[in-house]
Amino acid sequence: MSDAQTIQRAGPPAPEAVEEAWSRVQLARHPQRPRTLDLIGVIFEGFFELHGDRTFGDDAAIVGGPATLDGVPVMVIGHQKGTDTESNILRNFGSPHPEGFRKAQRLMRLADKLGMPIVTFLDTAGAFPGPAAEERGQAEAIASSIKLMTGLQVPIVVVVLGEGGSGGALALGVGDVVLALENAVYSVISPEGCASILWRSRDEARTAAAAMRMTAADQVDLGVVDAIVAEPGEGAHTDHTATGKALRAAIISAMRRLSGRETAELLATRYARLRGLGAYLETGAASPARPEVPSLRRRIGRILHLPGVPRRPRWSEIWPSNDTDDDNERGA
Amino acid sequence: MSDAQTIQRAGPPAPEAVEEAWSRVQLARHPQRPRTLDLIGVIFEGFFELHGDRTFGDDAAIVGGPATLDGVPVMVIGHQKGTDTESNILRNFGSPHPEGFRKAQRLMRLADKLGMPIVTFLDTAGAFPGPAAEERGQAEAIASSIKLMTGLQVPIVVVVLGEGGSGGALALGVGDVVLALENAVYSVISPEGCASILWRSRDEARTAAAAMRMTAADQVDLGVVDAIVAEPGEGAHTDHTATGKALRAAIISAMRRLSGRETAELLATRYARLRGLGAYLETGAASPARPEVPSLRRRIGRILHLPGVPRRPRWSEIWPSNDTDDDNERGA
Amino acid sequence: MPIKFPFSRRAAPSDAWTKCPSCDAQVFNKQLERNQRLCPSCGHHFRMSVGERLDLLLDRESFEERDAGLEAVDRLGFHDDRPYDDRLEASRVKTGLRDAVVWGTGTIEGQRVAIGIFDFRFMGGSMGSVVGEKLARCFETALAERIPAIVVSASGGARMQEGTLALMQLAKTTAPLVRLDDAGVPFIAVLTDPTTGGVLASFASLGDVILAEPKALIGFAGARVASDTVGEEMPEGFQTAEFLLTHGFVDAVVPRPELRSSLARLLRLLPVAAVDDGAQTTPPERPWGPIGALSGLAERFGGAVSETIGIDVDQPPADGNGRTPAAEREEAR
Amino acid sequence: MPIKFPFSRRAAPSDAWTKCPSCDAQVFNKQLERNQRLCPSCGHHFRMSVGERLDLLLDRESFEERDAGLEAVDRLGFHDDRPYDDRLEASRVKTGLRDAVVWGTGTIEGQRVAIGIFDFRFMGGSMGSVVGEKLARCFETALAERIPAIVVSASGGARMQEGTLALMQLAKTTAPLVRLDDAGVPFIAVLTDPTTGGVLASFASLGDVILAEPKALIGFAGARVASDTVGEEMPEGFQTAEFLLTHGFVDAVVPRPELRSSLARLLRLLPVAAVDDGAQTTPPERPWGPIGALSGLAERFGGAVSETIGIDVDQPPADGNGRTPAAEREEAR
Numbered sequence A, B: 001m002s003d004a005q006t007i008q009r010a011g012p013p014a015p016e017a018v019e020e021a022w023s024r025v026q027l028a029r030h031p032q033r034p035r036t037l038d039l040i041g042v043i044f045e046g047f048f049e050l051h052g053d054r055t056f057g058d059d060a061a062i063v064g065g066p067a068t069l070d071g072v073p074v075m076v077i078g079h080q081k082g083t084d085t086e087s088n089i090l091r092n093f094g095s096p097h098p099e100g101f102r103k104a105q106r107l108m109r110l111a112d113k114l115g116m117p118i119v120t121f122l123d124t125a126g127a128f129p130g131p132a133a134e135e136r137g138q139a140e141a142i143a144s145s146i147k148l149m150t151g152l153q154v155p156i157v158v159v160v161l162g163e164g165g166s167g168g169a170l171a172l173g174v175g176d177v178v179l180a181l182e183n184a185v186y187s188v189i190s191p192e193g194c195a196s197i198l199w200r201s202r203d204e205a206r207t208a209a210a211a212m213r214m215t216a217a218d219q220v221d222l223g224v225v226d227a228i229v230a231e232p233g234e235g236a237h238t239d240h241t242a243t244g245k246a247l248r249a250a251i252i253s254a255m256r257r258l259s260g261r262e263t264a265e266l267l268a269t270r271y272a273r274l275r276g277l278g279a280y281l282e283t284g285a286a287s288p289a290r291p292e293v294p295s296l297r298r299r300i301g302r303i304l305h306l307p308g309v310p311r312r313p314r315w316s317e318i319w320p321s322n323d324t325d326d327d328n329e330r331g332a
Numbered sequence C, D: 001m002p003i004k005f006p007f008s009r010r011a012a013p014s015d016a017w018t019k020c021p022s023c024d025a026q027v028f029n030k031q032l033e034r035n036q037r038l039c040p041s042c043g044h045h046f047r048m049s050v051g052e053r054l055d056l057l058l059d060r061e062s063f064e065e066r067d068a069g070l071e072a073v074d075r076l077g078f079h080d081d082r083p084y085d086d087r088l089e090a091s092r093v094k095t096g097l098r099d100a101v102v103w104g105t106g107t108i109e110g111q112r113v114a115i116g117i118f119d120f121r122f123m124g125g126s127m128g129s130v131v132g133e134k135l136a137r138c139f140e141t142a143l144a145e146r147i148p149a150i151v152v153s154a155s156g157g158a159r160m161q162e163g164t165l166a167l168m169q170l171a172k173t174t175a176p177l178v179r180l181d182d183a184g185v186p187f188i189a190v191l192t193d194p195t196t197g198g199v200l201a202s203f204a205s206l207g208d209v210i211l212a213e214p215k216a217l218i219g220f221a222g223a224r225v226a227s228d229t230v231g232e233e234m235p236e237g238f239q240t241a242e243f244l245l246t247h248g249f250v251d252a253v254v255p256r257p258e259l260r261s262s263l264a265r266l267l268r269l270l271p272v273a274a275v276d277d278g279a280q281t282t283p284p285e286r287p288w289g290p291i292g293a294l295s296g297l298a299e300r301f302g303g304a305v306s307e308t309i310g311i312d313v314d315q316p317p318a319d320g321n322g323r324t325p326a327a328e329r330e331e332a333r
């Protein structure tokens, strides 16, 4: 590990860390928090919403269309939560079905065709997990959206507005610059989901939130987010316009920095950014971690198989199955 | 018209032409006629059927996958009719839903990625016209399939096996060489559909079949089909193996001729082939066909509008609406 | 080909009034003309002639028709109860058009476009060789001049009287769209009542943006065919513009009074890609691509930025593996 | 990092027999091993270790592991009821693996591939930084060496203990696939029980061909989550390999005894595109494209053709407009 000072020794999250993380989660989910469409009106001019995936339907949980940013045409795409019960039902609480991601892909391809920069807004608890979404390929839709974004020949600026919820967020979240509002959160699974799997209790969501280090500041520390945009007053919900203006300046700044790049450089840098995310130790060991098989039974079995003759073991002898599988530790 | 001798004076189809056309239609629809999968087994080696459009479903009315042709990997795609009631229900009588065309598109993109030539087989009464197909975008699926094929950077050989039914056939039918079995037919609408619209009676299907000039020989005459492959004996249904062998030779011949082309030439030639299809007269007239407006009322209206002043008329005065629309002549 | 002008087929009274198919109101034709052919009672969108559509959409006197001389030819010798030639001539007389599409160049709020417009009165707006040829030339001109293409459709589909030559127009009108994609030239489809069959199954479904007029009939198969096939009644609103919007195939349903301004907005928001070096095949890095667009972007954004936000995308922090992005970039090459 | 070898956790009798979850039969483990871990009574596909999977799929002694030394790091300091490091160590001890994926190169019926294989026993096959890095290197090697890539997945999804760094592995494992597309290098995904969550929502759904083992659980959200969300029971067979086949997301459900031969057939039928000039970005006309492929084709087809079929694609008959294709081609340039 070359950067050892950033590694923390594991321990249960401290109470103040839990408090901090959970207050951010609450702000990120605040019912008056500005939504994508609220901010589009402040940040851009002339937004023209386009609809439909040209395959199955139009998903109101994702909105998108062209607009201008300081006079320059860009494609804007984002998750859209509702602001009350009725609009939340319409928007499915901001949790897209596959057709939402496929609409986004269509708009991204159009931006790519016309050489328009893309701005995306992330604000979802996650892709909708219902059976209809499964039937229509929720996983495929997210995967192909990620794939498309990694190869688009136009600059992409991503803004985490509120909840950056897992794959459903990342499906709009591959970019050249990733910004986050100060109280936004970003996580691999909802704190409730994480708590119910690892702590076996949804009541431990606060603890899980802290353990996953999901605040915007944590995300900068992890390299997932490039910069934080400060929120006004007590949070973005207190002043949508000021929030939008701050975002506008940040997005323009990011675009300005990207605008000098040639396409090949843009793509190589985006690729390198993704390739660089993660933490691992390169030990240089060339052999498996466990050089000998553990069980006498198996060792005897091997000897019996070719008695007395040294031979290269089969891989299944080096890494045999256990006969029970432990599902407890699977992730989300 | 530069090729005036090929133009025929209009008249009702002669009885012998009706007989000829209808007998071809009957042979093209013969229940024992070899289907795509029957012929794939004779023409290619090692066919590996792939499934699914990665979006919604797997449509058994279209089959496809890689195979080798004389040892060379190619992508094979075709409509698939059934051979009895049960298989016809499974195959929806060879009439695809949108997911069938989207499966074909996926396989074509794979062929394009890997540089594999494509062979398609046309054998459908047409795309399925039911409400579920409409909901999922039957027209979009056909259109995007046509568009994709016009731009694929690999050679495409199209074979009309049986019924080449309208847009549902053309969705697999854009190619560099188009072959047809001797008794295959190809038409813009089924003879029954044409008869019911133009003759106002499905009983006139035989007449409509002749009028539309839908036999393979007619299609060669029109430039839609490049060459005819002779069928054995009384027709392809009498000997599937011999039919397959004849097709195999023809497809290999076509591939051999295409194989020397560079990509740019291949695409330019394919484009030119499509651009050349059609018959029209280029009169060179620069003005609309009717230089003056027909109705006294309108003419007076114009004069009243700007009395005594010569002015350029609005386009709606040159080509005004009628106030009733005549739906009778719309096509299929 | 001589054009005959027979007497009007209708007597004066029926010529002056039209019954609205939506609300049954009797509408004075003069009023329809003044009102963009909208029913004054219920807003029903009556079909428009190509001339009225041009007046609606284009800047005054900006339209220059192209290829007005193309005329259909009866290649098949098609004859049902009368010869195709007779049907053509009747439509020519009725409409003053040579075929079902007029195309040319013009401007919309000053923005130059290549535009093709269907007239449903000409043999049901059916697409034969002339329609296909005109639209292909419209798209090719958009490509050559690097101006957006617009097609306003109103069609029953492919023209049966031209057999498979009509069917092939689906491919002829679609093939140029691949080139528009490669060149970064937008195409906007406007679907009006009705847009069905082979027209919907080709270019009309492939607009970068697809607008539709309210309540327009839009569908692949005739509703009767669909109903016959499955032996059930079609759902309410089946094959309307609104149905297609719900099912993801139309970007917006735009009432006629807003159509011109919507097109103008879209033209401003979806500009032709920036640079053209004239390459025909897909270039390695598309010359019209972000480079050109973004050098303009850099100028635009140059002075207007808060520097307080410390984004340094050229030097993101080294990740846990101690590799800098620059090193990654080297490796990626 | 030292690896401990504790005593076996299980007594001998339970080690020798396993109860089949499908048919409840008690199966002797030795029999399972000899039988590709298929239930002798009902054919149930038990999960396989990475070693067993390698033996099943690859030519004997052809596998060369790469990057065996990569180890996970607790970047977040994650601690639920025990630290992430402890969980890692327990999995290492249990499996003899350093993380949930082993990758390397090898041959299948003589055809060289880059292959990554999940082991579900290692923290539920969850994808953290090591898994993502290994798979990215697997794909990058396939690209560099122009050999097909294969990944056999068995995973509960992203590894929560690595937070968003685990989420980012979805992008890290997907980004190289764009380059494989551009370069004409095939990728085959093999989905085994279970393949869910973030693994299915990235590379595993993006195979040029996707094979799945019978009855394998494959889905995005856990069935319990889905059921909780909509408050209804899931349909029979929901999230099985067969369900995904029906819904268009899997190319074939392949029983384990046929898996190796199916992969071998696919590798022969879907070869890496012919030519590579080493260009990194998308070239104007892909160098590996039909030109190369077809010059080979020309040779193959050279002598075997009947000349009696008079196809002359270079000189189709002039169309009704008197323009020859050659002239059209000129115009198209």
Ligand SMILES: [Zn+2]
Residues within 6 Å of the ligand: C020, C021, C022, C023, C024, C025, C039, C040, C041, C042, C043, C044
């Ligand atoms: Zn009315």
Ligand SMILES: [Zn+2]
Residues within 6 Å of the ligand: D020, D021, D022, D023, D024, D025, D039, D040, D041, D042, D043, D044
């Ligand atoms: Zn069993």
